[in-house]
Amino acid sequence: MAKYESVIGLEVHIELRTKTKIFCDCPADHGGDPNTRCCPVCMGMPGTLPVLNKRVVEFASRAGMMLNCEIAHFSKMDRKNYFYPDLPKAYQISQLDHPLCEHGYIDINVNGEEKRIGITRIHIEEDAGKLVHTDGGSGADCNRCGVPLIEIVSEPDIRTAAQARAYLERLRELIRWVGVSDCQMETGSMRCDVNLSIRPVGDTNLYTRTEIKNLNSFKHIVAAIDAEKARQIDETEAGRALVQETRRYDPEKDKTYSMRVKENANDYRYFPDPDLVPIILTDEDHARFRAMIPDLPEERLAKYVNELKLPEATAKSLCEEPVLANLFSAAAEQVQQPKLLANLMLADSDAVSIPAEIWTELTNLCAANKINRSAPAKLLEAYRETGKDISALVQELGLEQVQDTGLLNSVADEVIAANPKAVADYKAGKEAAIKALMGQIMKRTKGAANPQEATALLKEKLAKL
Amino acid sequence: MQLDAKTLDTLAWLSRLDIPAEEEEALSSSIAEMLTFFQQLSALDTEGVEPTAHIAPLENVLREDEPFSERLDRDLLLSGTESEDGLITLPKVVG
Numbered sequence: 001m002a003k004y005e006s007v008i009g010l011e012v013h014i015e016l017r018t019k020t021k022i023f024c025d026c027p028a029d030h031g032g033d034p035n036t037r038c039c040p041v042c043m044g045m046p047g048t049l050p051v052l053n054k055r056v057v058e059f060a061s062r063a064g065m066m067l068n069c070e071i072a073h074f075s076k077m078d079r080k081n082y083f084y085p086d087l088p089k090a091y092q093i094s095q096l097d098h099p100l101c102e103h104g105y106i107d108i109n110v111n112g113e114e115k116r117i118g119i120t121r122i123h124i125e126e127d128a129g130k131l132v133h134t135d136g137g138s139g140a141d142c143n144r145c146g147v148p149l150i151e152i153v154s155e156p157d158i159r160t161a162a163q164a165r166a167y168l169e170r171l172r173e174l175i176r177w178v179g180v181s182d183c184q185m186e187t188g189s190m191r192c193d194v195n196l197s198i199r200p201v202g203d204t205n206l207y208t209r210t211e212i213k214n215l216n217s218f219k220h221i222v223a224a225i226d227a228e229k230a231r232q233i234d235e236t237e238a239g240r241a242l243v244q245e246t247r248r249y250d251p252e253k254d255k256t257y258s259m260r261v262k263e264n265a266n267d268y269r270y271f272p273d274p275d276l277v278p279i280i281l282t283d284e285d286h287a288r289f290r291a292m293i294p295d296l297p298e299e300r301l302a303k304y305v306n307e308l309k310l311p312e313a314t315a316k317s318l319c320e321e322p323v324l325a326n327l328f329s330a331a332a333e334q335v336q337q338p339k340l341l342a343n344l345m346l347a348d349s350d351a352v353s354i355p356a357e358i359w360t361e362l363t364n365l366c367a368a369n370k371i372n373r374s375a376p377a378k379l380l381e382a383y384r385e386t387g388k389d390i391s392a393l394v395q396e397l398g399l400e401q402v403q404d405t406g407l408l409n410s411v412a413d414e415v416i417a418a419n420p421k422a423v424a425d426y427k428a429g430k431e432a433a434i435k436a437l438m439g440q441i442m443k444r445t446k447g448a449a450n451p452q453e454a455t456a457l458l459k460e461k462l463a464k465l
Numbered sequence: 466m467q468l469d470a471k472t473l474d475t476l477a478w479l480s481r482l483d484i485p486a487e488e489e490e491a492l493s494s495s496i497a498e499m500l501t502f503f504q505q506l507s508a509l510d511t512e513g514v515e516p517t518a519h520i521a522p523l524e525n526v527l528r529e530d531e532p533f534s535e536r537l538d539r540d541l542l543l544s545g546t547e548s549e550d551g552l553i554t555l556p557k558v559v560g
Contacts, residue, residue: 018530025533034551035539043542055530076518083481085555098518132552139552267479277523 004198004236006229007206008158012171013149014181015127015189016059021146022126023050023093023276028148030187034132034141042126042146044089049275052077056148057100057279059180060124061289063150064101066178067119067171071286075100075279077124080268085140086129094151096270099123100279106174108166117167118155125149156195156206161225165218168192177297177322185217192221197242198232208242212249212256224249228256300325308338318342323352330356335363344376358383361390369450375399398446408441408449412457415440416465426462434458466504468497 021028024041041048061071078096104119127147132139152171158164172183172190183190197209212228215221227249235242247256294300297319304315318325328345332338334357341363345351351359362379365371371379371394382393394400415437416423425433434455441454473493477484484492539551547554 020530020532025528025531026536027532033539035543035548035553036536036551038542039537040542051526051528053530054527057527074518081479131555138555139549140555141552267475269479272518274519276519277521277526278518280524 003200004229004233005159005201006225006232007156007197007199007209008160008164008225009156009195010152010154010158010164010167011193011195012152012154012168013127013191013193014063014152014175014183016056016063016148016150017179017181018053018055018059018148020053022053022056022124022148023146026146028146030189032143034139035143038129038142038145043142044087044145050093050273052276052279053148056124057281058289058292059148060100060122060150061281061286062178062292063152063175063180064104064122065289065293066174067101067104067106067122067152069101069104069119069122071281071289072098072100072102072279073281074098075281077273077276077279078270079273080125080270082266082268084128085138086131086145088129088140088142088145092126092128093273093276094125094270095123106167106170108163108170110160110162110166115157115163117157117163120153120155122150122152125151156197161222164194164225165222168218168221173297177294179294179322179326188216191216194221194225194228196225196228196232198229198236208244210242210244210256211246213246213259215249220249220251223251223254224256227254231256294322294326297322297325300329304338304342308332310339310342314339314342314346317346321352327352327356327359331359331363334360335367337363337367340367347377348380354380354383358390365390365394370394371399372447372450374447398448400448408445408454408457411441411444411449412454412461415444416458416461423462423465427465434462466497466500468493468500 015028018028020026021042024039026037026039026042041050064071075095075098077093079091080094080096081091083090099121101122102120104122106117106119108115108117125148127144127149129140129142129145132141154167158167175181176183181189185191192215194212194215195209196212197207199205199207210228210232212224215224228247232242243258246259248259249256295303301312301315301319304310304318305312308315310318318328324345328342331345332341335341341359344363344366345359348354362376366376375394378397378399379390379393382388382397383390386393388396419437419440422433422436426437437458438451438455441449441458442451470489470493473484473489473496476496543551543553
């Protein structure tokens with residue numbers, strides 16, 4: 001079997017996490033009852049006009065920069081014409097000859113072998129709607145019509161299913177890292193089509209390829225590549241010619257099958273969309289986007305471990321979620337104890353909903369022993385409810401750690417006077433009796449006493465009795 | 466300029482049009498005539514001329530990424546079409 005190799009190129013569609021759709025101000029996020037997140041523009045009603053969302057250009061450019069692409073100075077939108085009931089306009093607004101980004105690459109590592117996979121282009125386009133099939137017929141839901149997508153087209157540089165997987169995993173990591181999409185295959189915010197042909201090992205020509213569409217998990221992509229390669233080899237060995245066609249993968253049978261329904265080849269009859277004017281990006285625009293490109297995830301991890309001295313597990317937990325890592329980096333600039341900050345953030349189930357300056361303030365209050373260690377959770381809860389200043393909440397909730405030795409002194413005296421039995425036990429050698437006295441001190445100070453200071457003070461006073 | 470029957474067939478399929486047999490000839494010659502106009506345009510020397518992306522002297526017509534708070538009522542939006550349970554009714558597409 002080793003005498004053939006597969007030649008694979010991937011087309012990946014990723015939904016951009018903008019607030020609104022690409023050409024209208026409908027919300028772009030998932031959910032909602034059918035046809036409640038659409039308008040005459042994304043439903044393609046006559047007389048409506050699309051207007052491009054500025055953030056789509058920014059997000060797509062940032063994605064391109066993260067993938068080492070050149071960003072266009074001149075780009076334009078084109079119409080791709082085809083009939084399908086989930087596409088109300090009967091054309092998709094996409095890009096043909098002037099995509100926003102071109103000539104990028106991703107470096108992957110499979111079993112210790114480094115390989116560079118070229119990226120031909122990244123273009124912006126609108127998503128189609130969804131069809132719902134019932135017994136009675138089919139219904140169209142236009143909520144997804146006009147959700148912004150980028151299509152990332154790779155060079156046919158991939159040779160194995162393992163390389164395809166490594167490419168997709170790295171692609172997902174980088175796009176999530178640059179903060180323009182959550183890239184979830186399960187929800188469809190990342191989708192992949194595979195183009196595959198085979199050739200004898202050593203041959204450099206490209207032969208008839210097939211396209212496998214609608215793969216919705218990494219596992220299926222890997223399995224579909226193996227199944228399609230095996231099928232093409234069988235066909236070739238049996239002397240049957242391969243046909244350029246679109247196929248689907250059936251995971252139950254672990255086979256691909258032809259989707260071809262019409263003999264006529266589709267012809268998209270692309271032409272420049274007369275409703276949309278060219279996109280011109282200046283060097284200043286490029287520089288502005290460039291300034292938003294973060295360091296690579298592995299560089300960030302190394303920085304957390306080597307410079308901020310975080311344990312590796314802590315650093316990894318932060319870097320898994322790009323939004324969390326960025327928030328941590330912002331807050332860490334103003335704190336002396338980054339490890340304490342990391343622990344506070346990771347202990348909170350929704351750390352990203354709290355602004356960086358609040359994390360900084362909390363960490364610094366903790367580090368200076370101004371609040372006790374159980375205070376942050378109470379303060380965060382109160383902050384979420386009221387949105388008040390942390391310093392005001394510390395006062396209001398009485399969470400200050402008592403620094404006032406005069407107060408601590410008098411509380412300790414009161415506690416000793418009020419608990420003669422515990423005092424006697426302690427003096428008789430039962431050291432554990434001091435815990436009862438400590439408990440009383442914490443109760444009378446509402447937990448605000450510094451435990452180390454209070455214990456030392458108690459011991460000192462008891463020794464003098 | 467000639468338009469053969471096969472090309473007309475393809476064009477009709479791409480446009481999802483059923484063209485009655487008796488109209489084919491008239492339509493063919495009418496389209497052929499239009500193509501002749503384009504042939505005349507093609508005769509122009511466009512050497513060194515930048516392809517035109519848009520006829521209006523405009524660029525970067527963009528909007529901010531801000532949602533519009535007032536949404537059109539779904540009943541109004543779907544009033545021009547047949548619908549059921551909020552879905553636009555279609556002929557059966559699959560299965």
